[in-house]
Amino acid sequence: MGALDGIRVLDLSRVLGGPYCTQMLADHGAEIIKVEPPQGDETRGWGPPFNAGLSAYFSGANRNKRSIAIDIGKPEGQAIILRLLETADVLVHNFKAGTLEKWGLGYDAVLKDRFPRLILAHVTGFGADGPLGGFPGYDAVVQAMTGLMSINGTPGAGPTRLGTPVVDISTGLIACNAVLAAIIERFRSGLGQAIEVPLYDCALSVMHPQTANALMSGKVPVATGNGHPNIVPYDMYETRTGKLYLAVGNNGQFAKLCELLALPDVPADPRFADNAARLAHRAEITAILSARLAELDAQVLEPRLLKAGVPAGVVRNVNEALAHPHTAHRGMVVTAGSYQGTGIPARFSRTPGVVRLAPPRFAQHSRALLQEAGYSDDQIDTLTRSGIVLEEQPD
Known part of the structure; x- marks a missing residue:
């Protein structure tokens, strides 16, 4: 029943x-x-x-x-x-x-x-x-x-x-x-x-967070591509073997991401100290991460980042997602x-x-x-x- x-x-x-x-x-x-x-x-x-x-x-x-x-x-x-x-x-x-x-x-x-x-x-x-x-x-x-x-x-x-x-x-x-x-x-x-x-x-x-943003700020929300309007880094990146999406929502995750990418000095940079700073310097942090990720393998990175508590996923097509082992397991x-x-x-x-x-x-x-x-x-x-x-x- x-x-x-x-x-x-x-x-x-x-x-x-x-x-x-x-x-x-x-x-x-x-x-x-x-x-x-x-x-x-x-x-x-x-x-x-x-x-x-x-x-x-x-x-x-x-x-x-x-x-x-x-x-x-x-x-x-x-x-x-x-x-x-x-x-x-x-x-x-x-x-x-x-x-x-x-x-x-x-x-x-x-x-x-x-x-x-x-x-x-x-x-x-x-x-x-x-x-x-x-x-x-x-x-x-x-x-x-x-x-x-x-x-x-x-x-x-x-x-x-x-x-x-x-x-x-x-x-x-x-x-x-x-x-x-x-x-x-x-x-x-x-x-x-x-x-x-x-x-x-x-x-x-x-339509969240765009309506909440508009009601609070009065500014007109715009298309941001794959990037999040409020959070950085929260975007899609090219790797050596394909696309990877990162959804880094807090400073701890950001620090862990930089550690795994062998970028230990980046979290200490005042431009990237917190989300507000990273949002103000979106172009700079995007360039740094893009250069490093372009050298790496998305399929290898995905499980390593997830195990470390960093939200990340390989960008798959629909058929690949339907055939994924986790889809079958669930x-x-x-x-x-x-x-x-x-x-x-x-x-x-x-x-x-x-x-x-x-x-x-x-x-x-x-x-x-x-x-x-x-x-x-x-x-x-x-x-x-x-x-x-x-x-x-x-x-």
Whole structure:
């Protein structure tokens, strides 16, 4: 049994923010019913690569779920949603503001009174109100609008999109935390509540330390390449055999670094006496370290520095990281049939998360889920013939 065994989630969300949230809940035992529109979650087609008919993009955010396809725009489809909500603890969706209300499924007008214990999490672009309220949000666009692009990349390159959809993923993480907090609060009050989780708000909240710096100093944060805006040395360096990243956060680590690099006089130099001094003389210390590191082997240095307490790592590509012995030791590549994905990072001593189910085929569980909800086979046949429920993806 997982930590969330017994929690049932109706997941109406698509693409990444909502599905990432519900996959984390699923990994720890929650039952996730993924409700897809007749055309399916669009990320099913976001490939190649594909495996067994599933795109890698869809597979990465939809394991441990069962899938049903319903046309919620029709009254009969809305009735199915209401039936499924009778046994649900959580409803997650990322429709535009007002969509559930248009379908007669609004939280305040319908769901709050009918299902008083229900927790509704709305992953949205900008929230329901404000100057941008109600507009759709997309990861890269929100990266641009919130300043994330402006602090990424090298100083001369201009604003650069972060290579991973960090806004969607951080929104999924925050939504998951919010759902868990609401579940805990429900033990006290006995009541559910509605939660709004906008991409815009989440992007601003995770932009640390740049937002903290800007609010305190009034200065505009800029891209610093691989260097940290507040800490030196905290940067990527070329060695004789490849790139190495150093993240030296205090004077003790700096002294140990210089000792291992055979630079014993550097820590005593007033220009490098503490982080503030090193920050003021970034160019000078960077030149000294770069010259020395260019003579050395990154693969040899990494374990030596780590054992000495100096944060350092060889810069690897994704495939190298996935194949690293520590990745295997930590169980961070998992399989379920033909599915391969990253492992579950939070380790529970008694109730560990488990990858139980491969990502579902489109509408794979439509009939079974309706049967569990009390529909007869004749009723299910009628719903499928009318196109309200689908059991396979249309051509």
